[in-house]
Amino acid sequence: MIEHDQIQAALSARLDGEAHSLDDAVVDAHVAQCPECSRYWERSVALSRELKAAEIEPPDLADVILAGVSDPWRKMAQRRMVTLAIGRLALVAMALVWAVWGIALMANPETTDPAATSFAAVRLGVALALGLTAWRPRQVPGVLLIVGTMFTFTAGFALRDALLHYGEYPLSLVLVPLATLVALVWTWAADRGIEVRRAWSLLNANPL
Ligand SMILES: [Zn+2]
Structure with missing residues (x-):
């Protein structure tokens, strides 16, 4: 009497294209009259098809966007343009933050300290820059x-x-310049690309 396990092992081997000790005719005859092994065979075939389909890599999103651009240099230039556009948008956004920040300080009727009004002017200057x-x-x-x-x-x-523990320091005083720094460095890196990498290694070799 042939066990189901043996039949199913033979079916697996057949799917993988491997040899098996059981005769094909014996296996087929069993599968034809055994619902369990017949189900096993169907599941195995379906799974094998899914695995084959998964092996076909989905297209890279960047490749889809840059479809038709085969030249790697043009591709790089296009990526640089996108990165630079993001950096410039971030700079415009940060300019608005600094402008609103400066105006808010000036518009505040409690701002009577000359140092504070001067700081408001600095913020507007940074916004302009x-x-x-x-x-x-x-x-x-x-x-x-x-x-x-x-x-x-x-x-x-x-x-x-x-x-x-000198009381609370307004976090915005640190976070706004930090976000601005990120936007500036991003834009600079996008604009200069490889030159920045060289400059960075130079800075690392000779710390200020
Ligand atoms: Zn069976």
Whole structure:
């Protein structure tokens, strides 16, 4: 008496294209009259078909977007354009944040301290500079220096106040310059690409 297990092993081997000790005619005769092994065979065939279908890789989304562009250089240039567009949009958004931030400080009737009004003017200046970099990404390094310095100082003060428990330091003073820095670096990297990588290794070799 042939066991179902043996038949099913033979069926598996047949699907995989491997040899098996059982005679094909014996296996077929059993499957024809055994609902269990017949079901096993159908399931195995379906599974094998699904596995074969999964092996065909789905097309890369980027390739679909850039369909028709076979030249790798043009492809790279197109990717750079998309990255740069994202960076410029982020800079415009950050310029608006700084402008609103400056105007809010000026419009506040409680702002009577000359230092605060001066800080409001600085914010509007940064907003203007960011607008310039969105228009002319080549201007990023100069603005990066200003925003980078602002971020370093505010982060330093925030850390000092947190360590010495000097009350709450407004988080926006650190987060807005940080987000601006990210937008600037992103745009700069998209604009300069490979040059940035070289500059970065140079900076790492000679820390300021
Ligand atoms: Zn069977």
